[in-house]
Amino acid sequence: MSAEAILTMNGSNEDYLSLSQVRGRYVFSYELSKMTWFKVGGPAEVLFKPKDTEDLISFFKQKPSDLAITVLGAGSNVLVRDQGIKGCVIKLGSGFSDITFNAKEVIAGAGCLDRTVVMECAAQGLSGLEFLVGIPGTIGGAVYMNAGAYGHEIKDYLNWVEVVSLDGILTRFQSSELSMEYRKGNLPKGAVVVRASFILNEKKPAQIMQSINAYLQQREDSQPVRGRTGGSTFKNPADQSAWKLIDDAGCRGLTINDAQVSTKHCNFLLNLDAAKASELEQLGENVRQAVKEQTGIELEWEIIRLGE
Template sequence: MTDWRTNLPAVKGRYQENALLSEQTWFRVGGPAELLFRPQTAEDLVLFLRDKPGNVPVTLLGAGSNILVRDNGISGVVVRLGRGFAGIKIEGNKVIIGAAALDRTVALTLADAGLSGLEFLVGIPGTLGGAVKMNAGCYGQEIKDVLVWAEVMDHQGRVTRLSQTDLGFTYRHSTLEADQIVIAACFELDCGAPAEIHQRLTQLLATREQSQPVKGRTGGSTFKNPLPQKAWELIDQAGCRGLQIGDAQVSEKHCNFLLNLGNAMAKDLEELGEQVRRRVQAICGVELEWEVIRLGR
């Protein structure tokens, strides 16, 4: 049987076989990608998706901040967008942002430009594309509040511009399919004084550092809030604060965060999360839904 890796299209970007994904994710766990592809440009990605062997699965990886890659890795091709997808173009009070732009970089850049509305991104450790796809938010704000449109590429390399309404946003969710890739997005923002916006960013960062284990190996919020309740309160009520399996631990500081204390495996973190879900269901009668995305074998 012919190895599908011998039939990949010629691209400007880089292919890397058996790439360690533990080096690409914030948890620092997980097996390798069968093949990692870093496209240089959108055209490069279009070429790859259009001409790759049709039966090869493709998985998109952003900053790896809310991802748990399982210990046997990911089959097929893992695509990671780089500098060619990280542009920030300001046109008056509208801004077009590439999917690979880091959320914190976006917030700081817009503050410098005197544009307000995406300050909350400063506390979200991911990329803009992931933030759009999951309608990221915190402190009472969400992506959907200021998004105008997003350009999305399907598994065959076709690009469509979708409006805020088209994306069907709800809490931590859009109607985008798993194989649809956000390329860029446009936002309409308010104008403000850069110094005042930067002051808000400083306050948000201070609040985050006081309440979250920002220096630990974590994947951010583990479970979605079952509104109107808060996941961390339910986890605390169920007695799970500090719960541990091997080097996987429920954070003492914020119990909706799981931590890799050093030598945890993905299976430890996932089993710990499932144990938390079982306890919350048994004691509080609420079924928690994973916010961290689990990938691979």
């Protein structure tokens, strides 16, 4: 069956599900604004929530070759455009949320929230991932983005990662096989992270909690953590801070309707209420232009822009 055939089966999707032998759930025309931190974005033609890794593998093996695939974690680093995403958006849920410990190793499902993993590690007396505590994403997103903060990055602790390729092959990569760099996991194209292993250090839980609380306080003081945002909008150019360049270019507080450059941390864009994705994106482009005119530096988007 072609992708087009599947996506035009509105009303009879259940028939397709029973035929396909996939145990997960499809939701057609799912409004992605419900799932992204910016609270903007049009619909996914179809959202697929696989039951577990085997289900995801089975889906990939049976899917039409022309079906476009996009994977989302917690949607905390993406700007989904207003016309939505064509094809299938995959969201990993509770079947990808196991956390297991083996001495100094923690293995976490890609659907786990970073914060949950950090807290469980703290309870086990395992230290290293505390820097993730205020990053509101999933382990899958963190590995894909090589998330980092306060001088630490995922790659410093990653042991291995398991991914499923678009043709349904499960592969384990040792961290040393990936050339992870600043905000780039450099995974094979289209690979969906399903599990990751980290090697941590032993420490007293109370000491770990102290660092966690300090990181949380630091964020609270410097970032609009409760806003509708996508985190850092632009990557820091070598030896420069994006926020400083943006501030110096006079962009702090700039708005287009309800899209605003945060006054608290000007590398964050905010949806104050009813901003459209197009307004947030245009505001970002205006910031890039202002910084370029002032300094000659071209800021690179860190936020992943998806869709039409």
